[in-house]
Amino acid sequence: MKKICIITTSLGKGGAERFSALLSQMLSELEYEVHIMMTKNDIDYAFFGEMFNLQQEFGDNISDFKKIKVLRSYFKKHAFDVIIDNRTRNKFLKEFILYHYVFKAKKMISIVHSYYLLNYLPRSKFLAKLLYKNKTKIITVSKEIQETVISSYGFKDCGHIYNPVDVEKIDKGASQEVAISGDFILSYGRIDEPVKNFTLLLKAYKKSFLHQKGIKLYVIGGGKDVIFLKEKIRELALEDHVDYIPFVNNPFPYVKKALFTVLTSRHEGFPMVLLEALACQTPVISVNCKSGPKEIIQHGANGLIVENYNAEALANALNTLVDDKSLYTKCKANAKNSIDKFSIEKITKEWENLLR
Incomplete structure (x- = not known):
């Protein structure tokens, strides 16, 4: 059984957050072992799987250094087959540390939820390719975003899967x-x-x-x-x-x-x-x-x-x-x-x- 972690900022109010909850249901029904790693304690949508709620566990006063240490330990312990990153990613240095030193999995899937690409990719093609390593696959939620990511950044391993409606x-x-x-x-x-x-x-x-x-x-x-x-x-x-x-x-x-x-x-x-x-x-x-x-x-x-x-x-x-x-x-x-x-x-x- 594959072990999958969905990373999301929260499960509250937004469309991307609602998708995270729905994706946890879809993957659970496929009999994957689903985990959710969430950074903010905001839950409005029902989810499936085992939750690690960073804010609930450590409150608001946790330092960035300790946060990195806790998350590195979490991903090392679980040794996920796949990590699906559903967050916005608009701070290059932070994301570089997460992608290269914190997230541990055999395969990374990074979802792009908006046509405003700077929420997910650095402006520089060089930095974008430095961030998203060979084992990372980019999945966009529309065909138009996929085409724009490919033409603007030259990523070959980029696909699209529409958000589902239940x-x-x-x-x-x-x-x-x-x-x-x-x-x-x-x-x-x-x-x-x-x-x-x-x-x-x-x-x-x-x-x-x-x-x-x-x-x-x-x-x-x-x-x-x-x-x-x-x-x-x-x-x-x-x-x-x-x-x-x-x-x-x-x-x-x-x-x-x-x-x-x-x-x-x-x-x-x-x-x-x-x-x-x-x-x-x-x-x-x-x-x-x-x-x-x-x-x-x-x-x-x-x-x-x-x-x-x-x-x-x-x-x-x-x-x-x-x-x-x-x-x-x-x-x-x-x-x-x-x-x-x-x-x-x-x-x-x-x-x-x-x-x-």
């Missing part, structure tokens, strides 16, 4: 009741303005006729820019039309009831919110950011994809999906079947093939 779990979550009435559209996820661009969302919503028709905008999530979001809602005089709901572990009853969900990110990796909405039979509208949306959305079939940073185009898309009943019905009917290739069964098989 339709059965989403169906179960969506069946729960939630006290909400009236028509609304939805944006949910981490409240991080530099990435998610809620300013564009709010401006487009104000330009649209949705609020005049009594269709509200709900924004669900937690993060560092909640105050910014609330101030922007007030600045645009949208207090009566936009409701903010703090992070909830199960957003799917809201997703199920929404007319459609909207994504306005400046950049992504492979946005799970689009897959989750389609799994709930809810159409989607997304800007054509890099990367992910155009690999998920079939324009005019399960949703709409529009030019990024264009509030007018986004407002028109919001209006169109409300006004064009036949288009809306078509997108809703196609939603669930359109994500078959991202099913947890198919993605689990791809991970099994990789690990073999």
Whole structure:
């Protein structure tokens, strides 16, 4: 039985963190011995396997030197067959020490979760190749990221595996009741303005006729820019039309009831919110950011994809999906079947093939 360690910053709130939890389930079901090494004590998602929670074990006052010593001992003791690194990696010296002196395994898999590559790779090709040794394989979460990593850095051992969607779990979550009435559209996820661009969302919503028709905008999530979001809602005089709901572990009853969900990110990796909405039979509208949306959305079939940073185009898309009943019905009917290739069964098989 192969012994695998998933390294993650936490299992709380973010898409990459949710993926770590889901990956632990997938690999456990393949009967691998799964361990999770987590640096921050933040858990929102159910996981499988044995946990080593660094912050819980040693608190916040552990020095960098002691942290390296503890982790080196941990990886030496377990002698993993495979380490899957799911963290952001944007400090070269720190990562060089971890990859060359701390992480011990027969094989390293480093996942790139965002098109913003500097979160995962140094700007310098030389340093990138120095960091990721021969036994490290880079896996990206979209085909577009894979192509960019290969063309920008020349890595030959780089593949892509999409993030999976657990339709059965989403169906179960969506069946729960939630006290909400009236028509609304939805944006949910981490409240991080530099990435998610809620300013564009709010401006487009104000330009649209949705609020005049009594269709509200709900924004669900937690993060560092909640105050910014609330101030922007007030600045645009949208207090009566936009409701903010703090992070909830199960957003799917809201997703199920929404007319459609909207994504306005400046950049992504492979946005799970689009897959989750389609799994709930809810159409989607997304800007054509890099990367992910155009690999998920079939324009005019399960949703709409529009030019990024264009509030007018986004407002028109919001209006169109409300006004064009036949288009809306078509997108809703196609939603669930359109994500078959991202099913947890198919993605689990791809991970099994990789690990073999």
